[in-house]
Amino acid sequence: DTAVSQTPKYLVTQMGNDKSIKCEQNLGHDTMYWYKQDSKKFLKIMFSYNNKELIINETVPNRFSPKSPDKAHLNLHINSLELGDSAVYFCASSQMDYLETGELFFGEGSRLTVL
């Protein structure tokens, strides 16, 4: 069974479109994340949710809107896509322990290409 699954794996779209990426984890974790990996492989935190509550919202354009319908799901919706949004987006989950962040479990990534 896949622990953290995200769909779609590949997404090619035109500038200005709106797209969504979905993520689900079956590990029973209470915290989920979205990370963005750029072309130089640098990974940057975008959002984190703990028990459906937004914990971290980095300086991400408000065109990006995360939604956590329950603690097993964290989706990412992107409006008005721009060329600079092209990247690989990773979903991850972990179990928070007294505010210490332990091991993160990552999905396989969603490669977004904006033309």
Add this chain to the structure above:
Amino acid sequence: SQQGEEDPQALSIQEGENATMNCSYKTSINNLQWYRQNSGRGLVHLILIRSNEREKHSGRLRVTLDTSKKSSSLLITASRAADTASYFCATDTGRRALTFGSGTRLQVQP
């Protein structure tokens, strides 16, 4: 600025040799973790070392942590072609998410 920076950015060795990667960070940490990423795949956790630990082993992996120098190293002994991947350090600074470095690309030649 990045919390973690790996050194070297790229490393090429022969099978059987040891590979050492270093990570430096800027602020105090709860723990430091190392991850591996194969090409086109997600990151996989390798090892976690807490701020009060100095060394940790897991199979062919050895991690050291020097909090006075704000640095860590990952040693892979007797490397194999299958160890070819990117390796990232990540720090927990209490902000309830990990901050990742820029990674070291390791190539192990058979």
